Amino acid sequence: MKLQWEEGTTLAQTQSVCPLCLKVVQARITVHDQAVYMEKECSEHGYFTVYLWPDVNHYQWMQQFNLPALPPHSPVAVRDGCPSDCGLCEAHLRQPTLVEIEVTEGCNLRCPVCFMAANDFHPDPNPSLEALGEKYRYILRHTNSDTSIQLTGGEPTTREDLADIIRLGREIGFQAIEVNTNGVVIGRNPDYLQKLAEAGVSGIYLQFDGLTGEVYEQIRGENLLPAKLKAIANCREAGVQVVLAMTVIEGINEKQLGEVLKFALANKDVIVGIAYQPAFGSGRFDVPLSKRLTMGDVIFMLAEQSEGILEPYDFWPLGCSNPLCSSSAYLVEDQGKIASLSRRLTPQEYREAINPQSPQGSVFADIALTNYPDLKPGLTILIENYIDARTMDLKKLRECSMIVAGKSGGLTPFCGYQLTNIHGEKLSEIRKHQDNQKASR
Numbered sequence: 001m002k003l004q005w006e007e008g009t010t011l012a013q014t015q016s017v018c019p020l021c022l023k024v025v026q027a028r029i030t031v032h033d034q035a036v037y038m039e040k041e042c043s044e045h046g047y048f049t050v051y052l053w054p055d056v057n058h059y060q061w062m063q064q065f066n067l068p069a070l071p072p073h074s075p076v077a078v079r080d081g082c083p084s085d086c087g088l089c090e091a092h093l094r095q096p097t098l099v100e101i102e103v104t105e106g107c108n109l110r111c112p113v114c115f116m117a118a119n120d121f122h123p124d125p126n127p128s129l130e131a132l133g134e135k136y137r138y139i140l141r142h143t144n145s146d147t148s149i150q151l152t153g154g155e156p157t158t159r160e161d162l163a164d165i166i167r168l169g170r171e172i173g174f175q176a177i178e179v180n181t182n183g184v185v186i187g188r189n190p191d192y193l194q195k196l197a198e199a200g201v202s203g204i205y206l207q208f209d210g211l212t213g214e215v216y217e218q219i220r221g222e223n224l225l226p227a228k229l230k231a232i233a234n235c236r237e238a239g240v241q242v243v244l245a246m247t248v249i250e251g252i253n254e255k256q257l258g259e260v261l262k263f264a265l266a267n268k269d270v271i272v273g274i275a276y277q278p279a280f281g282s283g284r285f286d287v288p289l290s291k292r293l294t295m296g297d298v299i300f301m302l303a304e305q306s307e308g309i310l311e312p313y314d315f316w317p318l319g320c321s322n323p324l325c326s327s328s329a330y331l332v333e334d335q336g337k338i339a340s341l342s343r344r345l346t347p348q349e350y351r352e353a354i355n356p357q358s359p360q361g362s363v364f365a366d367i368a369l370t371n372y373p374d375l376k377p378g379l380t381i382l383i384e385n386y387i388d389a390r391t392m393d394l395k396k397l398r399e400c401s402m403i404v405a406g407k408s409g410g411l412t413p414f415c416g417y418q419l420t421n422i423h424g425e426k427l428s429e430i431r432k433h434q435d436n437q438k439a440s441r
Contacts, residue, residue: 002057003057004034005031005034005056005057006031007031007032007033008030008031008032009030009031010028010029010030011029011030011031011036011056011059011060012028012029013026013027013028013029014026014027014028014029014393014394014395015027015082015393015394015395016038016040016391016392016393016394017083017389017392017419018040018042018044018045018048018389018421019045019048019389019390019421019422020042020044020045020421020422020423021042021044021045021421021430022083022389022419022421022427022430023042023044024081024082024083024394025040025041025042026040026041027039027040027393028040029052031056034055034056034057035051035052035053035054035055035056036051036052036053036054036055036056036059036296037049037050037051037052038050038052038391038393048390050390050391051291051292051294052294052296052391053294053295053296053324054294054296054297054300055296055300058296058299058300058312058313059296059324061313062317062323062324062327063323063324064347065316065317065319065323065347065350065351066351067317067318067319067323067351067354068319068351068354068356069093069094069319069356069399070094070095070356070357071092071093071094071095072088072092072094072095072096072142073095073142074141074142075087075088075089075090075092076088076089076090076410077089077090078090078091082394082397082398082416083392083394083397083416083419083427084427086410086411086412086413086416087410087411087412088142088403088410088411088412088413091398092398092413093398093399094320094321094356094399094400094401095143095356095401096139096142096143096147096401096402096403096411097147097148097320097356097357097358097359097360097401097402098147098148098149098150098359098360098401098402098403099139099143099147099148099149099150099403099404099405099411100149100150100151100152100180100402100403100404100405100414101132101135101136101139101149101150101151101152101405102127102152102153102154102404102405102407103126103127103132103151103152103153103154103156103159103162103165104126104127104153104154104155104156104158104159105124105126105153105154106126106153106154106155106158107153107154107155107158107182108155108157108158108182108184108185109155109182109184109220109221109222109224111219111220111221124407126159129161129164129165129168132165132168133168133172135405136149136168136169136172136174137172138405138409139174139405139411140172140173140174142411144357145173145174145175146175146176146357147174147176147359148174148176148177148178148202148359148362149169149174149176149177149178150177150178150179150180150205151165151166151177151178151179151180152179152180153180155181155182155184155185156179156180156181157179157181157184157185157186157192158185162179162196163195163196163198163199164199166179166196166199166200166201167199167200170199170200175202176202176203176359177200177201177202178201178202178203178204178205178243179196179201179203179204179205180205180207180245181204181205181206181207181231182206182207182220182224183204183206183207183208183224183227183228183230183231183232184224184227184231186204186231186234186235187226187227187228187229187230187231187234188227188230190234190237190238193231193234193235193238193240194238196238196240197238197239197240201240202241203240203241203242203243203272204231204235204240204241204242204243205243205245205275206228206231206232206235206242206243206244206245207220207228207245207247208228208244208245208246208260209246209247209253210225210246210253210256210259210260211225211256211259211260211263212225212256213225215252215253215256216228218249218252219247219249219252219253232267232270232271235270236267236269236270240270241270241271241272242270242271242272243271243272243273243274243275243361243380244260244264244271244273244274244275245274245275245277246260246274246275246276246277247277247279248276248277248278248279248293248298249279249293250291250292250293254293254297254298254301255305257276257298257301257302257305258302258304258305258306258307259305260274261274261302261305261306261309261310261381264379265331265338265379268379271379272377272379272380273361273379273380273381273382274379274380274381274382275361275382275383275384276298276302276381276382276383276384277383277384277386278292278293278294278295278297278298278383278384278385278386279292279293280292280386280387280388280391280415292390294385294391295324295325295326295327295383295384295385298383299312299315299327299383300312302381302383309331309338309339310329310331310340310381311340314329314340314342314343315327315328315329315342315381315383316328316329316342316347316350318358318360318363318382319354319356319358319363320356320358320359320360320363320401320402321360321396321399321400321401321402322393322395322396322399322400324385324396325384325385325386325387325396325399325400326360326382326383326384326385327382327383328360328361328363328364328380328381328382328383329341329342329364329381330342330364330365330367330368330378330379330380330381331378331379331380331381332368332372332375332376332378333375333376333378341364341367341368341372341378342364344372345367350367353367353370353371354367355367355370359401360382360384360401360402361380361382362380364378364380365377365378365380386414386415386418387415388415388418388419388420389419389420389421389422390422392415392419397413397415397416398413400413400414400415400416402414404417404418
C-alpha cells in the first residue's frame with residue numbers, strides 16, 4: 001500500500017544553482033501531488049520550482065540503497081567549491097569508474113539537441129597524440145588501469161587518427177576504451193571501423209534515438225536511421241559490441257522506449273546494452289517541450305512498454321553515483337523467459353556483490369559473471385539521470401563517478417563539466433559577460 005504524503009512535505013535540504021546566473025543557492029526537495037520537486041530561490045532572479053520525480057514513494061525507495069563507495073585516492077584541495085572547480089577535490093565522494101576524453105570539438109552534424117553545442121563555435125585545433133597521451137597518463141595516475149575510457153567530442157570519428165588514439169590508450173595500460181559516436185562514419189566506412197577494432201576498441205556507444213526517421217529529423221536534424229542500422233551491421237561484421245544511447249524527449253520518442261528494447265533483444269549478438277538518457281538542458285536545446293522527463297519517468301514508461309519483461313522495481317541504483325542519478329536492470333534468460341537479474345537478489349546480497357570499481361553499465365554484468373557463471377551474457381538496461389542548471393543538486397554531483405578529463409587538466413564530474421545556464425552559457429562565459437558590463441559602465 002502506497003504511503004500518502006502530506007502536500008509540501010520537505011524530504012531533504014541541499015544546494016543547487018540559479019538557472020540564469022549559476023550562483024549557488026539553497027534548495028529544498030518537496031512533495032506536491034505525490035510527485036517530487038525542487039524549490040530554490042536566487043536573490044537576483046527569483047523563485048524556481050523544478051519537477052524531479054513522478055512518484056514520491058518510488059523516489060524514497062531508490063534512496064534506501066546504501067551502496068559501497070571508494071573515494072578518489074589522490075584528490076586535490078578545495079578552492080571555490082562545487083560547481084566552480086574540481087580536480088577531483090577532497091569533497092568528492094567517489095573515485096572515477098569512467099573517464100571521458102574529448103578528442104575533438106568538431107562534428108559532422110548539427111543536432112538541435114547537443115550538450116556540447118557542437119559547431120556553435122570555432123573549435124580549437126584537435127589535441128595532438130602527445131597531448132592525449134598526457135591525458136591518458138594523468139588519468140592512470142589518479143585512477144587505475146581498470147577505469148573505463150570513453151573517447152568523445154564533438155564527433156570522434158571526424159579524426160582520421162582515431163585508431164592511433166585507441167592504440168595509444170591500450171599501450172599506456174587501459175583495457176576498456178569505447179567510442180561515443182553518431183555512427184555516420186562507421187556506417188559509411190567499414191574499413192575505418194575495422195581499424196578501430198584492430199587498434200583494440202572495446203565497444204561503440206552509438207547515439208540511437210528511436211526506430212523512425214521522424215525522430216531523427218526532430219532531434220538530429222535529418223533522418224539518420226539508415227546510417228544507424230548500417231553502423232550496427234558493420235559492428236556485427238567487425239566483431240565490435242554496441243551500446244545504444246537513446247536521448248529521450250517528451251513528445252518525440254518516449255513512446256519508442258519499448259520498441260528500442262525489443263530491437264536490442266532481437267540483435268543481442270552485437271548489442272550488449274541500452275542507455276536511456278532523459279534529455280537534460282545543458283548546451284544547445286532547440287527542441288520545444290512542455291516537460292523534461294526524468295529517470296523516474298523513464299523507469300515507469302519503459303516498464304509499461306516492455307510487455308511484462310520489466311517492472312519499475314526491477315531497476316536498482318548502481319553505486320557509482322547518487323541512487324537518483326543512475327539505475328539499471330540486467331536482462332537474462334531465466335527458465336526460458338527474459339527477466340531482470342535483480343529478481344534473483346535481495347538488496348543486502350546486491351550490496352555485498354557490488355564491485356565499486358565497476359563502471360555504470362557493468363555493475364550487474366560483473367555480478368552475473370562472478371555469482372552466476374552459468375548464465376549466458378545478458379542485456380544491460382541503463383537509465384542515466386543527468387542534472388542541469390534546473391535540477392542541479394551539489395550533493396549528487398559530489399557522488400558522481402562519470403568524469404571528464406578537462407582541457408587544462410584535472411578530472412571533473414560530467415554534469416558539472418557540461419553545466420550551462422538555460423541560455424547555453426557556461427559559468428566562465430557568464431562571468432566574462434558580467435565583467436564586460438562592469439567595464440563599460
